[in-house]
Amino acid sequence: MLSSNELAKxxxxxxxxxxxxxxxxxxxxAHTKEHPTAEMIYDKVKDKYTTMSFATVYKSVEIFSxxxxxxxxxxxxxxxxxxxxxxxxxxxxxxxxxxxxxxPHIEAKQIEDMVSKQTGFDVNGHQFYFYGVCPKCQRKx
Amino acid sequence: MLSSNELAKxxxxxxxxxxxxxxxxxxxxAHTKEHPTAEMIYDKVKDKYTTMSFATVYKSVEIFSxxxxxxxxxxxxxxxxxxxxxxxxxxxxxxxxxxxxxxPHIEAKQIEDMVSKQTGFDVNGHQFYFYGVCPKCQRKx
DNA sequence: ATATCTGCAAATCGTTTGCATGGAA
DNA sequence: TTCCATGCAAACGATTTGCAGATAT
Numbered sequence: 001m002l003s004s005n006e007l008a009k010x011x012x013x014x015x016x017x018x019x020x021x022x023x024x025x026x027x028x029x030a031h032t033k034e035h036p037t038a039e040m041i042y043d044k045v046k047d048k049y050t051t052m053s054f055a056t057v058y059k060s061v062e063i064f065s066x067x068x069x070x071x072x073x074x075x076x077x078x079x080x081x082x083x084x085x086x087x088x089x090x091x092x093x094x095x096x097x098x099x100x101x102x103x104p105h106i107e108a109k110q111i112e113d114m115v116s117k118q119t120g121f122d123v124n125g126h127q128f129y130f131y132g133v134c135p136k137c138q139r140k141x
Numbered sequence: 142m143l144s145s146n147e148l149a150k151x152x153x154x155x156x157x158x159x160x161x162x163x164x165x166x167x168x169x170x171a172h173t174k175e176h177p178t179a180e181m182i183y184d185k186v187k188d189k190y191t192t193m194s195f196a197t198v199y200k201s202v203e204i205f206s207x208x209x210x211x212x213x214x215x216x217x218x219x220x221x222x223x224x225x226x227x228x229x230x231x232x233x234x235x236x237x238x239x240x241x242x243x244x245p246h247i248e249a250k251q252i253e254d255m256v257s258k259q260t261g262f263d264v265n266g267h268q269f270y271f272y273g274v275c276p277k278c279q280r281k282x
Numbered sequence: 283a284t285a286t287c288t289g290c291a292a293a294t295c296g297t298t299t300g301c302a303t304g305g306a307a
Numbered sequence: 308t309t310c311c312a313t314g315c316a317a318a319c320g321a322t323t324t325g326c327a328g329a330t331a332t
Contacts, residue, residue, distance in 0.1 A: 016312090017306050017312065018306075019311095038297080052314085053314040054297085054314090055313075055315080058298070072217075074215055074217040076213075080296085080297090090256070092256060092260055104259050106255075106256075112271065114247075115233065115247075119244060119245075119276075120276040121242075121271070121273040123233070123271055123273035124236075125272040127269075127270045130256050130264055130266070131264070131266040131268075132257070132262040132264035133262060133263040138263055157286085158285090158286055158330080159331075160288080178321095179321080180321090193288095194290070195289090195322085196323080197287080197288060197289065199322060200287080200288085219321065
C-alpha cells in the first residue's frame with residue numbers, strides 16, 4: 001500500500017512515467033479488499049477516466065507486478081486477480097458467491113523449509129488457496 | 142488410479158459411455174507423474190489414436206473431473222494441468238524448467254481448521270502451490 | 283434403435299500486441 | 308524534444324461449442 005508520492009517514486013526509479021491512469025489503477029487496488037480481476041479494475045476506473053482501456057489496465061498491473069508493488073493471484077478461475085498487498089498470504093474463495101478473501105496469517109516459513117527438505121528444491125515462494133462457503137452464503141442456505 | 146475395469150464401471154455408473162479415447166486419456170494420466178496439460182495429453186495419446194482431437198481430450202478430462210477421478214491443477218500458468226491422483230496434495234513448480242512435481246505430504250487438516258476459525262468459512266478444500274528451482278536446474282546453474 | 287460420443291471447424295474469452303496519436307520528462 | 312504511454316483494434320492461445328457422422332449400449 002503506497003501513497004501516491006511513494007508510487008510515483010517507485011515508477012520513476014524504474015524508468016516508468018507517472019500517468020493518471022497508472023495512479024488510478026493503483027489507487028483502486030490499494031482501496032479494495034475484493035482482489036479484483038482486470039475487468040473489475042477496468043469497470044471501476046472507467047467511471048473516473050472514461051477513456052480508460054483494458055490494454056492500459058493490463059499494462060499497468062504488469063508493471064506493478066514487475067516492480068513488486070502488486071501481486072498476481074490465480075485462484076483457479078478463468079481470470080487473474082490482483083492484490084496491492086504484496087505480503088505472501090493465503091486466500092480463500094467462496095465457491096457459492098465467488099468472492100475472494102484474505103486469510104490472516106500462516107507461518108509458512110517452516111512449511112517451506114519442510115518442502116525444501118522433502119523435494120530438494122530451492123523454494124522461494126508459494127501460494128495457498130482455500131475453498132469453501134463464506135459466512136454470508138452459509139446463512140442463505 | 143483406477144484399472145480399466147474400475148474406470149469403465151465409474152463411467153457406466155455415471156451414465157457415460159466407455160470409449161477407447163476415454164480409456165486412452167485416463168491411461169495416460171494414470172501412468173505419468175508429469176501433471177500434463179491438455180496439449181501434453183493430446184500429443185501422447187495421438188501417437189496411438191491418430192484421430193484423437195483436442196475437443197475429445199477436453200471433454201474427457203471434464204467428465205473425469207466431474208465424477209471425481211481426476212483433479213484439475215492451476216499452478217498459475219496459462220494452461221490447466223491434470224492429475225489422476227485425486228488425493229489433495231501440494232505441488233511444486235520449477236520456475237526454470239516449468240516441471241511440476243508432487244510434494245509428499247502436509248498435514249492440512251489442522252491448517253484448514255485454523256483457517257475455518259479465522260475466517261468463519263465452511264472450508265472444504267485447498268490447493269497449495271510452491272515455487273522454486275528443482276535439483277536438476279540447481280546443478281545446471 | 284437410440285442416446286451418447288467423436289472430431290472437425292468455428293466461436294469464445296481473457297489477455298497481449300502493433301501502431302498511430304497523445305502526454306510526461 | 309524525445310521517449311514512453313495510451314487506447315483502439317486486431318491477434319493470440321487455451322478452452323468451449325455446434326453439429327454431422329460414428330459408435331456404445
